[in-house]
Amino acid sequence: MSQTFRLDDLMQIAREDGRIVAEDAAARLGVTVQTIRRDLLKLSEAGKLTRVHGGAVLASGTSNIGYDDRRALYTDEKAAIAAACAAEIPDNAAIFMNIGTTTEAVARALLAHRDILVVTNNLNVANTLVANPDCRIVVAGGQLRRTDGGLVGTLANTIVEQFKFDLAIIGCSAMDDDGDLLDFDIMEVGVSQTAIRRARRTFLVADHSKFSRSAPARIASLADIDTFFTDRKPSHDLASRCTAWNTRVVVAG
Incomplete structure:
Protein backbone atom coordinates (compact mmCIF):
# COMPACT_ATOMS: atom_id res chain seq x y z
CA MET A 1 0.00 0.00 0.00
CA SER A 2 1.38 3.40 -0.96
CA GLN A 3 1.96 6.05 1.68
CA THR A 4 -0.74 8.28 0.18
CA PHE A 5 -3.39 5.59 0.68
CA ARG A 6 -2.06 4.80 4.16
CA LEU A 7 -2.29 8.45 5.20
CA ASP A 8 -5.90 8.58 4.02
CA ASP A 9 -6.67 5.38 5.92
CA LEU A 10 -4.98 6.67 9.06
CA MET A 11 -7.02 9.87 8.97
CA GLN A 12 -10.18 7.81 8.57
CA ILE A 13 -9.19 5.72 11.61
CA ALA A 14 -8.57 8.92 13.58
CA ARG A 15 -11.98 10.34 12.63
CA GLU A 16 -13.79 7.10 13.48
CA ASP A 17 -11.95 6.17 16.68
CA GLY A 18 -10.79 9.56 17.91
CA ARG A 19 -7.18 8.34 18.12
CA ILE A 20 -4.68 6.01 16.43
CA VAL A 21 -2.79 3.30 18.31
CA ALA A 22 0.36 2.62 16.27
CA GLU A 23 0.46 -1.13 16.88
CA ASP A 24 -3.23 -1.59 16.06
CA ALA A 25 -2.93 0.53 12.91
CA ALA A 26 0.12 -1.46 11.76
CA ALA A 27 -1.77 -4.74 12.09
CA ARG A 28 -4.83 -3.28 10.39
CA LEU A 29 -2.89 -1.89 7.41
CA GLY A 30 -0.40 -4.75 7.14
CA VAL A 31 2.79 -2.72 7.66
CA THR A 32 5.37 -2.36 10.41
CA VAL A 33 4.92 -0.20 13.49
CA GLN A 34 7.95 1.83 12.35
CA THR A 35 6.17 2.61 9.07
CA ILE A 36 3.08 3.78 10.93
CA ARG A 37 5.22 5.97 13.19
CA ARG A 38 6.77 7.64 10.15
CA ASP A 39 3.30 8.18 8.68
CA LEU A 40 2.06 9.68 11.94
CA LEU A 41 5.05 11.99 12.02
CA LYS A 42 4.21 13.19 8.52
CA LEU A 43 0.57 13.80 9.45
CA SER A 44 1.67 15.56 12.63
CA GLU A 45 4.02 17.84 10.69
CA ALA A 46 1.11 18.65 8.37
CA GLY A 47 -0.97 19.70 11.40
CA LYS A 48 -3.58 16.98 10.92
CA LEU A 49 -2.71 14.85 13.95
CA THR A 50 -1.09 15.37 17.33
CA ARG A 51 1.41 12.74 18.44
CA VAL A 52 0.76 11.10 21.80
CA HIS A 53 2.38 8.15 23.55
CA GLY A 54 1.76 5.06 21.44
CA GLY A 55 0.09 6.82 18.53
CA ALA A 56 -1.75 10.04 17.69
CA VAL A 57 -5.03 11.90 18.10
CA LEU A 58 -6.87 14.37 15.91
CA ALA A 59 -5.13 17.70 16.06
CA SER A 60 -6.70 20.35 18.24
CA GLY A 61 -7.16 23.79 16.83
CA THR A 62 -9.60 26.62 16.53
CA SER A 63 -12.30 24.63 14.68
CA ASN A 64 -14.10 21.40 15.49
CA ILE A 65 -14.37 18.31 13.32
CA GLY A 66 -17.61 17.85 11.40
Whole structure:
Protein backbone atom coordinates (compact mmCIF):
# COMPACT_ATOMS: atom_id res chain seq x y z
CA MET A 1 0.00 0.00 0.00
CA SER A 2 1.38 3.40 -0.96
CA GLN A 3 1.96 6.05 1.68
CA THR A 4 -0.74 8.28 0.18
CA PHE A 5 -3.39 5.59 0.68
CA ARG A 6 -2.06 4.80 4.16
CA LEU A 7 -2.29 8.45 5.20
CA ASP A 8 -5.90 8.58 4.02
CA ASP A 9 -6.67 5.38 5.92
CA LEU A 10 -4.98 6.67 9.06
CA MET A 11 -7.02 9.87 8.97
CA GLN A 12 -10.18 7.81 8.57
CA ILE A 13 -9.19 5.72 11.61
CA ALA A 14 -8.57 8.92 13.58
CA ARG A 15 -11.98 10.34 12.63
CA GLU A 16 -13.79 7.10 13.48
CA ASP A 17 -11.95 6.17 16.68
CA GLY A 18 -10.79 9.56 17.91
CA ARG A 19 -7.18 8.34 18.12
CA ILE A 20 -4.68 6.01 16.43
CA VAL A 21 -2.79 3.30 18.31
CA ALA A 22 0.36 2.62 16.27
CA GLU A 23 0.46 -1.13 16.88
CA ASP A 24 -3.23 -1.59 16.06
CA ALA A 25 -2.93 0.53 12.91
CA ALA A 26 0.12 -1.46 11.76
CA ALA A 27 -1.77 -4.74 12.09
CA ARG A 28 -4.83 -3.28 10.39
CA LEU A 29 -2.89 -1.89 7.41
CA GLY A 30 -0.40 -4.75 7.14
CA VAL A 31 2.79 -2.72 7.66
CA THR A 32 5.37 -2.36 10.41
CA VAL A 33 4.92 -0.20 13.49
CA GLN A 34 7.95 1.83 12.35
CA THR A 35 6.17 2.61 9.07
CA ILE A 36 3.08 3.78 10.93
CA ARG A 37 5.22 5.97 13.19
CA ARG A 38 6.77 7.64 10.15
CA ASP A 39 3.30 8.18 8.68
CA LEU A 40 2.06 9.68 11.94
CA LEU A 41 5.05 11.99 12.02
CA LYS A 42 4.21 13.19 8.52
CA LEU A 43 0.57 13.80 9.45
CA SER A 44 1.67 15.56 12.63
CA GLU A 45 4.02 17.84 10.69
CA ALA A 46 1.11 18.65 8.37
CA GLY A 47 -0.97 19.70 11.40
CA LYS A 48 -3.58 16.98 10.92
CA LEU A 49 -2.71 14.85 13.95
CA THR A 50 -1.09 15.37 17.33
CA ARG A 51 1.41 12.74 18.44
CA VAL A 52 0.76 11.10 21.80
CA HIS A 53 2.38 8.15 23.55
CA GLY A 54 1.76 5.06 21.44
CA GLY A 55 0.09 6.82 18.53
CA ALA A 56 -1.75 10.04 17.69
CA VAL A 57 -5.03 11.90 18.10
CA LEU A 58 -6.87 14.37 15.91
CA ALA A 59 -5.13 17.70 16.06
CA SER A 60 -6.70 20.35 18.24
CA GLY A 61 -7.16 23.79 16.83
CA THR A 62 -9.60 26.62 16.53
CA SER A 63 -12.30 24.63 14.68
CA ASN A 64 -14.10 21.40 15.49
CA ILE A 65 -14.37 18.31 13.32
CA GLY A 66 -17.61 17.85 11.40
CA TYR A 67 -20.83 17.08 13.27
CA ASP A 68 -21.53 13.90 11.31
CA ASP A 69 -17.98 12.69 12.00
CA ARG A 70 -18.43 13.44 15.70
CA ARG A 71 -21.80 11.68 15.73
CA ALA A 72 -20.12 8.52 14.42
CA LEU A 73 -17.48 8.52 17.18
CA TYR A 74 -17.93 6.52 20.40
CA THR A 75 -21.61 5.78 19.78
CA ASP A 76 -21.78 2.99 22.38
CA GLU A 77 -19.98 5.10 24.96
CA LYS A 78 -22.27 8.08 24.35
CA ALA A 79 -25.33 5.84 24.64
CA ALA A 80 -24.08 4.54 28.01
CA ILE A 81 -23.35 8.08 29.23
CA ALA A 82 -26.80 9.20 28.07
CA ALA A 83 -28.56 6.31 29.82
CA ALA A 84 -26.75 7.03 33.09
CA CYS A 85 -27.59 10.72 32.85
CA ALA A 86 -31.25 10.16 31.93
CA ALA A 87 -31.64 7.77 34.87
CA GLU A 88 -30.98 10.72 37.21
CA ILE A 89 -33.37 13.12 35.47
CA PRO A 90 -36.79 13.02 37.13
CA ASP A 91 -40.14 13.38 35.43
CA ASN A 92 -41.75 16.83 35.71
CA ALA A 93 -38.38 18.57 35.27
CA ALA A 94 -37.45 21.73 33.40
CA ILE A 95 -34.25 21.03 31.49
CA PHE A 96 -31.81 22.88 29.25
CA MET A 97 -29.73 20.94 26.72
CA ASN A 98 -26.96 22.49 24.64
CA ILE A 99 -25.43 21.62 21.28
CA GLY A 100 -23.58 18.33 20.90
CA THR A 101 -23.72 14.70 19.87
CA THR A 102 -23.71 13.49 23.49
CA THR A 103 -26.58 15.76 24.50
CA GLU A 104 -28.37 14.47 21.41
CA ALA A 105 -27.85 10.96 22.82
CA VAL A 106 -29.34 12.12 26.13
CA ALA A 107 -32.40 13.37 24.23
CA ARG A 108 -32.90 9.86 22.82
CA ALA A 109 -32.63 8.47 26.35
CA LEU A 110 -35.42 10.83 27.50
CA LEU A 111 -38.09 9.56 25.12
CA ALA A 112 -39.90 7.68 27.89
CA HIS A 113 -39.80 10.53 30.43
CA ARG A 114 -43.09 12.16 31.34
CA ASP A 115 -44.12 15.80 31.71
CA ILE A 116 -40.71 17.31 31.01
CA LEU A 117 -39.93 20.71 29.54
CA VAL A 118 -36.79 20.90 27.43
CA VAL A 119 -35.31 24.19 26.28
CA THR A 120 -32.55 23.74 23.72
CA ASN A 121 -30.49 25.62 21.17
CA ASN A 122 -29.90 22.35 19.31
CA LEU A 123 -32.30 21.51 16.47
CA ASN A 124 -31.13 17.88 16.58
CA VAL A 125 -32.20 17.60 20.23
CA ALA A 126 -35.55 19.23 19.46
CA ASN A 127 -36.21 16.94 16.49
CA THR A 128 -35.34 13.88 18.57
CA LEU A 129 -37.67 14.86 21.42
CA VAL A 130 -40.62 15.35 19.05
CA ALA A 131 -41.11 11.58 19.42
CA ASN A 132 -41.93 12.05 23.13
CA PRO A 133 -45.53 13.30 23.41
CA ASP A 134 -44.99 14.09 27.11
CA CYS A 135 -42.18 16.54 26.40
CA ARG A 136 -42.78 20.24 25.82
CA ILE A 137 -40.03 21.68 23.64
CA VAL A 138 -38.83 25.27 23.52
CA VAL A 139 -36.27 26.08 20.82
CA ALA A 140 -34.06 29.00 21.79
CA GLY A 141 -34.03 30.91 18.53
CA GLY A 142 -30.87 32.53 17.29
CA GLN A 143 -28.40 32.47 14.44
CA LEU A 144 -28.57 29.04 12.78
CA ARG A 145 -25.26 27.23 12.42
CA ARG A 146 -25.94 24.96 9.45
CA THR A 147 -23.02 22.64 10.19
CA ASP A 148 -24.65 21.17 13.30
CA GLY A 149 -28.15 22.62 13.71
CA GLY A 150 -27.02 24.88 16.54
CA LEU A 151 -28.72 28.19 17.37
CA VAL A 152 -26.35 30.72 18.87
CA GLY A 153 -25.97 34.40 19.61
CA THR A 154 -27.71 37.14 21.56
CA LEU A 155 -31.27 36.06 20.79
CA ALA A 156 -30.63 32.50 22.01
CA ASN A 157 -29.06 33.92 25.18
CA THR A 158 -32.07 36.18 25.77
CA ILE A 159 -34.53 33.30 25.51
CA VAL A 160 -32.53 31.03 27.82
CA GLU A 161 -32.31 33.87 30.34
CA GLN A 162 -36.11 33.79 30.76
CA PHE A 163 -36.08 30.36 32.44
CA LYS A 164 -35.11 28.79 35.75
CA PHE A 165 -34.08 25.21 35.05
CA ASP A 166 -34.06 22.24 37.36
CA LEU A 167 -31.17 20.89 35.30
CA ALA A 168 -28.77 22.07 32.63
CA ILE A 169 -27.35 19.20 30.55
CA ILE A 170 -24.10 20.44 29.05
CA GLY A 171 -21.64 18.91 26.61
CA CYS A 172 -18.21 20.25 25.73
CA SER A 173 -15.65 19.80 22.95
CA ALA A 174 -12.59 19.52 25.17
CA MET A 175 -11.46 19.45 28.78
CA ASP A 176 -8.25 20.96 30.10
CA ASP A 177 -6.08 19.32 32.75
CA ASP A 178 -7.07 22.06 35.19
CA GLY A 179 -10.75 21.14 34.84
CA ASP A 180 -11.79 23.89 32.43
CA LEU A 181 -14.53 22.89 29.95
CA LEU A 182 -13.79 24.18 26.46
CA ASP A 183 -15.50 24.71 23.13
CA PHE A 184 -14.80 26.24 19.73
CA ASP A 185 -17.52 28.87 19.23
CA ILE A 186 -17.68 31.81 21.65
CA MET A 187 -21.35 32.41 20.78
CA GLU A 188 -22.22 28.82 21.66
CA VAL A 189 -20.23 29.14 24.90
CA GLY A 190 -22.29 32.18 25.87
CA VAL A 191 -25.56 30.25 25.65
CA SER A 192 -24.19 27.40 27.76
CA GLN A 193 -22.88 29.84 30.38
CA THR A 194 -26.30 31.48 30.62
CA ALA A 195 -27.97 28.09 31.07
CA ILE A 196 -25.56 27.12 33.85
CA ARG A 197 -26.34 30.36 35.69
CA ARG A 198 -30.07 29.74 35.32
CA ALA A 199 -29.99 26.10 36.51
CA ARG A 200 -30.34 24.68 40.01
CA ARG A 201 -28.02 21.82 39.05
CA THR A 202 -25.74 21.16 36.08
CA PHE A 203 -24.83 17.80 34.55
CA LEU A 204 -21.85 17.45 32.21
CA VAL A 205 -21.90 14.65 29.61
CA ALA A 206 -18.56 14.02 27.89
CA ASP A 207 -16.73 10.92 26.67
CA HIS A 208 -13.07 10.21 27.36
CA SER A 209 -11.83 11.64 24.04
CA LYS A 210 -12.46 15.13 25.45
CA PHE A 211 -9.64 14.53 27.96
CA SER A 212 -7.02 14.68 25.18
CA ARG A 213 -8.43 17.57 23.12
CA SER A 214 -8.14 21.33 23.33
CA ALA A 215 -10.31 24.24 22.22
CA PRO A 216 -9.96 28.01 22.60
CA ALA A 217 -13.18 29.11 24.35
CA ARG A 218 -13.90 28.44 28.03
CA ILE A 219 -17.43 27.41 29.05
CA ALA A 220 -16.95 26.82 32.78
CA SER A 221 -15.00 24.70 35.23
CA LEU A 222 -15.76 21.24 36.55
CA ALA A 223 -16.09 23.12 39.85
CA ASP A 224 -19.37 24.50 38.42
CA ILE A 225 -20.69 21.01 37.63
CA ASP A 226 -22.77 18.93 40.05
CA THR A 227 -22.36 15.57 38.26
CA PHE A 228 -19.98 14.60 35.48
CA PHE A 229 -21.08 11.61 33.37
CA THR A 230 -18.32 9.98 31.32
CA ASP A 231 -17.21 6.55 30.09
CA ARG A 232 -13.72 6.30 31.61
CA LYS A 233 -12.17 7.44 34.85
CA PRO A 234 -10.47 10.83 34.52
CA SER A 235 -6.81 11.19 35.43
CA HIS A 236 -5.81 11.05 39.08
CA ASP A 237 -5.22 14.83 39.18
CA LEU A 238 -8.57 15.60 37.55
CA ALA A 239 -10.38 13.13 39.80
CA SER A 240 -8.77 14.77 42.83
CA ARG A 241 -9.97 18.19 41.67
CA CYS A 242 -13.50 16.83 41.28
CA THR A 243 -13.38 15.48 44.84
CA ALA A 244 -12.19 18.84 46.15
CA TRP A 245 -14.95 20.63 44.23
CA ASN A 246 -17.68 18.17 45.29
CA THR A 247 -18.23 17.31 41.63
CA ARG A 248 -19.57 13.77 41.47
CA VAL A 249 -18.11 11.61 38.69
CA VAL A 250 -20.25 8.83 37.22
CA VAL A 251 -18.44 6.38 34.94
CA ALA A 252 -21.03 4.73 32.70
CA GLY A 253 -20.84 1.37 31.00
